[in-house]
Amino acid sequence: MAELNQREIILDILDEILEQGGYTHLVLSGALNKYQYLDKQQRAFITRVTEGTVERVLQLDYVIDSFVKKPKVRKMKPLIRTVLRFSTYQILHMDKTPDSAICNEAVKLVKKRGLGGLSGFVNGVLRNISRNKESIKYEGFSVRYSMPQWIIDYWSHQFDDGQLENILDALLQEKRTCIRVNTDMISMEDLKKSLEAQKIIVEPVEIEIEQDVMRVDRAYYISGYDYLMAIEEFANGYFYIQDVSSMMIGIISQVKPGSNVIDVCAAPGGKSLHIAELMSGTGHVQARDVSDYKVDLMEENISKSGLNNIDAICWDATVLDEDAIETADLVICDAPCSGLGVIAGKPDIKYHMSLEQLQDLSKLQRNILQNASKYVKVGGKIIYSTCTIGSMENEENVHWFLKNNEKFKLLQMHQLLPVAGKQDGFFFALLERL
Numbered sequence: 050m051a052e053l054n055q056r057e058i059i060l061d062i063l064d065e066i067l068e069q070g071g072y073t074h075l076v077l078s079g080a081l082n083k084y085q086y087l088d089k090q091q092r093a094f095i096t097r098v099t100e101g102t103v104e105r106v107l108q109l110d111y112v113i114d115s116f117v118k119k120p121k122v123r124k125m126k127p128l129i130r131t132v133l134r135f136s137t138y139q140i141l142h143m144d145k146t147p148d149s150a151i152c153n154e155a156v157k158l159v160k161k162r163g164l165g166g167l168s169g170f171v172n173g174v175l176r177n178i179s180r181n182k183e184s185i186k187y188e189g190f191s192v193r194y195s196m197p198q199w200i201i202d203y204w205s206h207q208f209d210d211g212q213l214e215n216i217l218d219a220l221l222q223e224k225r226t227c228i229r230v231n232t233d234m235i236s237m238e239d240l241k242k243s244l245e246a247q248k249i250i251v252e253p254v255e256i257e258i259e260q261d262v263m264r265v266d267r268a269y270y271i272s273g274y275d276y277l278m279a280i281e282e283f284a285n286g287y288f289y290i291q292d293v294s295s296m297m298i299g300i301i302s303q304v305k306p307g308s309n310v311i312d313v314c315a316a317p318g319g320k321s322l323h324i325a326e327l328m329s330g331t332g333h334v335q336a337r338d339v340s341d342y343k344v345d346l347m348e349e350n351i352s353k354s355g356l357n358n359i360d361a362i363c364w365d366a367t368v369l370d371e372d373a374i375e376t377a378d379l380v381i382c383d384a385p386c387s388g389l390g391v392i393a394g395k396p397d398i399k400y401h402m403s404l405e406q407l408q409d410l411s412k413l414q415r416n417i418l419q420n421a422s423k424y425v426k427v428g429g430k431i432i433y434s435t436c437t438i439g440s441m442e443n444e445e446n447v448h449w450f451l452k453n454n455e456k457f458k459l460l461q462m463h464q465l466l467p468v469a470g471k472q473d474g475f476f477f478a479l480l481e482r483l
Contacts, residue, residue, distance in 0.1 A: 051147045052130070055087075055091055055094055055095055055448070056154055056155075056158050056257060057158065057161075058080060058084060058095055058096050058240070059095055059099055059102075059135055060128070060131055060135070060158060060162075062064050062077060062080050062095070062099050062134060063099060063102055063103070063131045063134070063135060064127065064128070064131055066099075066103055066397060067102075067103065067106065067131060067134075067304070068131070070222070070401075071145040072395065072397055073099070073100065073103050073395060073396055073397045073446075074394065074395055075251075077095075077096060077100070078170050080095070081095070081276070083122070084427070085276065090322050092213070092275065092276070093212075093464045094164050094266045095162065096429075097143070098135050098138060098139060098297045099135075099438045100194045100223075100297050100396060101142055101179070102134050102135040102138045103137050104195060104196060104221055104396040104398055105138060105195040105221070106134060106400070107191065107192065107197070108132045108187065108193070108194075108195040108197040109133075109137050109138055109141075109195075110122040110134070111139055111187070111192045112141065112185060112278075112347075113134070113174065113178070114139055114211075114233070115185070116174055116177045116181070117174055119376045122134075124444060126164065128159070128162055128164060128228065128241030129159065129164065129167055129170070129171060129291075131157050131169060132158055132159055133171060133174060133175070134153075135154040136151050136154075136175050137175065138154070139151045139400040140175065140178055140179050140182060140436065141178075141182055141350070143186075145281050148179035148275055149177075149179075151175065151179075152172055152175045152176050152179065153329050154170050154177055154183040155171050155172070156168045156171060156271075159171050162452045162468070163482075165337070169375075183292050183437055186233060190213065190214065190217055192272070193217075194214075194217035194218065194220070194221060196217055196220075196399060197399055197400070198274045198403050199204065199216070199403070200389065200402075201217075201236050203404065203407075203441075204216065204439060205248055205437065205441055205466075206440075207439065207440055208285070212319065214475070216438065216466055216467060218393045219372070219393065219438075219466070219468055219469040220393045220465040220467055220474075221393070222393060222469035222470050223272045223393075223470060224394050224470060224473075225252075225271075225272055225369045225470050225471065226270065226271050226272065226274075226277075226290060227268060227269075227270055227290070227291060227292050227293050227472075228268065228269050228270075228271055228288040228289065228292045229268050229288060229289050229296055229319070229323060230267045230268065230269065230288045231286055231287055231288060231289070231326065231354060231355075232267055232326070232356060233326060233329075233330070233354075233356070234285075234286060234287050234354075234355060235282070235287045235416060237269075237483070238283070240269075240282060240287055240288065241256075241269065242257060242259070243282060244271060244280070244282065247274070247280070248410065249267050249271050249272070249273050249274045249280070250270075250271065250272045250455055251270070251274040251405075252269060252270040252271075252272075253268075253269065253270075254268035254269060254293050256293045256294065256465070256471075256472055257466075257468050257471075257472065258297075258463055259463065260317060262447075263474075264483055265293055265296060265300070266463040267296075267326075268293055268296060269288075270471075271291070280364075283303070283394035284423055285353065286350075286352075286353030288317075289319055289322065289350070289395065291319040291320075291323070291476070292391070292472060293471070293472050294436070294465050294473045294474070295319060295320060295383075295436065295473070295475060296323060296326075297463075297465070297475065297477055298320045298323070298381060298383065298432055298434055298477060299323035299324050299327055299478060301461065301477065302324060302327070302379055302381075302430070302432060302433070302479075302480055303430065303479075304324055304328060304332075304378075304379050305325050305326050305328075305331060305332075305378070306332060307331045307332045308327070308328060308332040308378035308379055309332060309333055309376060309377050309378050309379075309383070310324050310325075310332065310333065310334040310335070310338045310377060310378065310379045311335050311337065311373060311376075311377045311379075311380050311421075311424050312324070312330075312334065312335070312337060312380075313337050313364075313366040313380065313381065313382050313383070313417065313420075313421045313424075314337070314338060314339075314343075314366050314382065314383050314384055314385060315336035315337055315338050315347060315361070315383070316336075316338040316343035316346055316347055317343070317346050317347060317350060318346070318347035318350045318351065318361065319350075320370070320381055320383060321334050321336035321347070321359060321381070322334075322350060322351065322354055322356065322359065324352075324359050324379070324381070325356045325359040325366060326354075326356065328332060329403075329473055330356070330357065330358050331358060332378075333358050333359070333360075334358060334359040334360075335359075335360060335361075335362060336351075336359060336361045336362075337361070337363070337364040337366065338361070338364070338400055339361055339363070339364070339365050339366065340363065344361045344362065344363045347430055349457070361424065366382075366415070366417045366420060366421065367417055367420065369420045369423060370420075370424070373423075374423050374424060375423070375424070375425070375426050375427070376424060376426065377425055377426060377427045377429055378426060378430070379425075379429060379430050379431070380421050380424050380425050380429070380430075380431040380432070381423070381431075381432050381434075382417060382418050382422075382431060382433045382434070383432075383434045383435070383436075384413070384414040384417050384418065384433065384434070384435055384442075385410065385413060385414070385417075385438070386410055386414065386435035386437040386442050387406070387410055387437045387442060388402070388436055388437055389438050389439060389474065390404065390436045390437045390438045390465075390467060390474025390475050391436050391465075391474070392471050393417040393467060393475045395471065402413060407441060407442065408441070410442060411441050411442050411445070411446060414435070414442060414446050415446055415449060415450070418431075418433055418446065418450055419450070419453075419454075422450070422454060422457065425482045426482065427483070428481070428482065429456070429481070429482050430460075430479060430481050430482070431478065431479075431480050431482070432448070432477055432478070432479050432480075433446070433477070433478045433480070434475065434476060434477040434478070435475070436473060436474070436475055436476075437474065437475040437476065438466065438467075438476070442476075444462065444476075445462060446462070447459065447462060447478045447480075450480075451480075455482065456482055457480045457482055457483065458480065458481055458483060459478060459479075459480055460479045460480060460481055461478070461479050462477070462478040463476070463477060463478075463481075464476050465477075
């Protein structure tokens with residue numbers, strides 16, 4: 050069987066994501082694992098075109114539809130639709146390959162996949178877009194930033210146009226890889242030296258919280274590496290991939306050595322491990338989640354960490370655990386959410402979510418938060434968090450909880466907004482039981 054070229058690989062990946070409903074990060078990761086024989090530059094090209102096409106598919110469809118009378122994108126054959134989408138992405142947003150070469154490669158691909166009769170159509174549309182790309186006008190935020198209109202309408206109730214545009218722009222920018230260092234295994238300085246010796250770029254991490262910028266300990270941005278699993282320090286548990294926004298759970302937790310901690314929706318376990326590390330081997334963290342698959346994932350990460358003050362169990366957070374009532378000094382309730390804050394890393398989220406689903410999630414979150422709060426001792430704390438943006442899942446849930454639970458008081462609450470290339474959108478609230 051002949052080896053696939055890069056564009057054929059991209060075509061197959063995008064078909065699985067855009068036509069079959071696969072998740073970008075999972076499908077792309079699986080493909081890159083399969084094609085490890087490709088060099089760093091080829092893998093980077095596949096990643097950039099795949100992620101960029103998914104991120105901007107609404108915009109791309111608008112452009113393609115502007116240059117065809119019929120059929121419109123939604124009526125095209127799936128293969129033609131996908132080839133036009135990722136070729137248009139390259140023409141509009143990548144400048145290393147000449148447009149003529151992009152058009153020629155698209156024609157070759159269509160012919161190779163048995164649709165040669167439509168190669169002239171594909172060639173004509175792409176060359177027309179190339180000739181006129183400087184005059185394309187993107188009307189409205191939805192097209193300009195390739196964001197479903199309902200999300201823009203939802204956010205516009207909470208943010209002014211300037212804030213909204215900053216959010217939308219940040220969610221289209223490439224994310225840097227943020228790592229949290231397991232300082233029980235290696236010092237920050239030694240890890241930095243070791244990674245830089247492998248020609249990996251290592252940079253300090255800061256986080257923006259409203260008007261403040263704060264340097265974050267135990268964290269680096271890394272870039273310039275080829276394949277994460279090939280980094281020995283990662284395989285050995287010396288560091289974890291964790292966005293700086295979610296590290297705030299450990300930072301604001303005020304956890305004390307010897308504490309009993311329950312994390313009710315913990316997978317893949319990054320926040321739980323962070324808390325366990327902060328207690329320096331004392332106390333105990335119980336990381337819970339709803340399925341055996343998620344528990345297995347957490348146990349793998351716990352095993353790599355070398356920590357013995359944390360374990361993982363399977364428990365549905367919507368079911369009250371009578372044995373755990375008033376046993377915890379700290380409860381982490383990182384509830385299932387719409388994920389609108391992490392679109393930069395998981396772009397298909399915005400196409401799978403709806404306002405109705407968001408409303409259903411808000412009810413689920415209240416149920417989980419209510420149960421989780423019962424595990425908190427007098428004088429203990431609970432952190433409610435989500436990786437989303439928007440008051441319905443965040444501030445409104447906290448205010449609802451406080452109204453219905455007078456034994457708790459709010460210590461702090463923050464909506465973190467995404468910052469291009471640096472941090473995800475994230476929400477957290479720290480509450481204390483009186």
